[in-house]
Amino acid sequence: xxxxxxxxxxxxxxxxxxxxxxxxxxxxxxxxxxxxxxxxxxxxxxxxxxxxxxxxxxxxxxxxxxxxxxxxxxxxxxxxxxxxxxxxxxxxxxxxxxxxxxxxxxxxxxxxxxxxxxxxxxxxxxxxxxxxxxx
Amino acid sequence: xxxxxxxxxxxxxxxxxxxxxxxxxxxxxxxxxxxxxxxxxxxxxxxxxxxxxxxxxxxxxxxxxxxxxxxxxxxxxxxxxxxxxxxxxxxxxxxxxxxxxxxxxxxxxxxxxxxxxxxxxxxxxxxxxxxxxxx
Amino acid sequence: xxxxxxxxxxxxxxxxxxxxxxxxxxxxxxxxxxxxxxxxxxxxxxxxxxxxxxxxxxxxxxxxxxxxxxxxxxxxxxxxxxxxxxxxxxxxxxxxxxxxxxxxxxxxxxxxxxxxxxxxxxxxxxxxxxxxxxx
Numbered sequence: 001x002x003x004x005x006x007x008x009x010x011x012x013x014x015x016x017x018x019x020x021x022x023x024x025x026x027x028x029x030x031x032x033x034x035x036x037x038x039x040x041x042x043x044x045x046x047x048x049x050x051x052x053x054x055x056x057x058x059x060x061x062x063x064x065x066x067x068x069x070x071x072x073x074x075x076x077x078x079x080x081x082x083x084x085x086x087x088x089x090x091x092x093x094x095x096x097x098x099x100x101x102x103x104x105x106x107x108x109x110x111x112x113x114x115x116x117x118x119x120x121x122x123x124x125x126x127x128x129x130x131x132x133x134x135x
Numbered sequence: 136x137x138x139x140x141x142x143x144x145x146x147x148x149x150x151x152x153x154x155x156x157x158x159x160x161x162x163x164x165x166x167x168x169x170x171x172x173x174x175x176x177x178x179x180x181x182x183x184x185x186x187x188x189x190x191x192x193x194x195x196x197x198x199x200x201x202x203x204x205x206x207x208x209x210x211x212x213x214x215x216x217x218x219x220x221x222x223x224x225x226x227x228x229x230x231x232x233x234x235x236x237x238x239x240x241x242x243x244x245x246x247x248x249x250x251x252x253x254x255x256x257x258x259x260x261x262x263x264x265x266x267x268x269x270x
Numbered sequence: 271x272x273x274x275x276x277x278x279x280x281x282x283x284x285x286x287x288x289x290x291x292x293x294x295x296x297x298x299x300x301x302x303x304x305x306x307x308x309x310x311x312x313x314x315x316x317x318x319x320x321x322x323x324x325x326x327x328x329x330x331x332x333x334x335x336x337x338x339x340x341x342x343x344x345x346x347x348x349x350x351x352x353x354x355x356x357x358x359x360x361x362x363x364x365x366x367x368x369x370x371x372x373x374x375x376x377x378x379x380x381x382x383x384x385x386x387x388x389x390x391x392x393x394x395x396x397x398x399x400x401x402x403x404x405x
Contacts, residue, residue: 060223
């Protein structure tokens with residue numbers, strides 16, 4: 001099964017999509033298999049991170065912003081603004097796709113794992129996420 | 136097929152799991168397909184690296200420790216110690232899941248490729264790895 | 271279906287393989303499913319990036335070269351030259367495998383997404399890419 005869903009991001013940062021993906025998996029009615037997420041963008045990415053303490057999420061964002069700062073004179077690609085090239089770099093360093101096994105009809109995530117869409121552009125937008133569920 | 140296995144890590148670093156995964160693949164008796172590994176943790180990760188020269192493994196660990204050092208005053212998430220936040224950052228920069236084709240009943244790895252569980256916490260622990268094998 | 275293809279890289283940098291993969295997908299004749307790419311090397315990697323403006327590609331290469339420079343006195347693994355260890359580090363920070371859903375018989379890539387084989391060695395070589403296509 002292939003299904004495309006939308007995620008509206010309010011702005012830069014980690015936005016949890018675990019529940020949204022859980023719903024798609026439950027809708028598929030599969031007891032055991034593999035769920036693959038694919039993000040159709042190069043200025044946002046996917047990451048599995050701790051869902052318990054919000055400081056982990058915040059440190060993750062701040063650290064990556066420091067590693068890949070806006071306004072680096074090094075960039076020549078800036079047609080869409082100072083957050084343009086850093087977005088592509090952050091996406092390359094994280095993930096565009098994720099595959100998570102399904103067991104007992106549910107995503108086999110660890111207790112502290114959440115699935116996040118990482119928006120790298122300052123201004124959020126409507127992001128397209130393709131979900132594949134197979135045996 | 137979905138199967139959960141355990142990997143006991145003695146401490147921080149790259150621990151090879153290639154043989155363990157080979158055994159699961161052989162047990163599944165599939166001639167051709169896809170093997171997906173999913174790690175149920177956010178303070179350890181998966182990586183495919185050179186299995187020949189141990190200096191490659193060592194340089195990889197030391198380099199990432201330098202990029203993401205412990206004790207960075209930048210971190211606010213440190214409830215579990217100085218290796219807490221660096222662990223999450225290292226996991227985000229590497230991989231939580233890997234998919235490897237199976238051909239002739241074996242993982243289609245290159246000659247010099249090994250599969251590693253990268254423990255990012257100083258103190259090793261029992262890690263849960265979910266293996267999905269499908270056609 | 272598992273198929274191995276070759277990609278001859280002329281040298282260091284991002285080399286687009288989107289059309290090559292499209293051909294394999296079309297040859298498989300599958301309407302809906304999942305296409306997984308696996309690179310059988312640890313000194314090259316895979317990445318999905320913007321295919322429109324070539325400056326994005328160039329900045330990506332230059333930025334990663336700055337993050338992981340050649341000749342860092344830190345490396346002990348240099349048997350194959352100054353680009354040996356940086357290659358492994360760059361591969362660990364990007365991806366060895368990618369999974370892309372197939373819908374309507376085509377890869378469900380976003381409008382601006384291209385699939386790239388990132389050669390990290392100065393001297394290009396013949397790279398082996400395994401493609402798995404399943405339902």
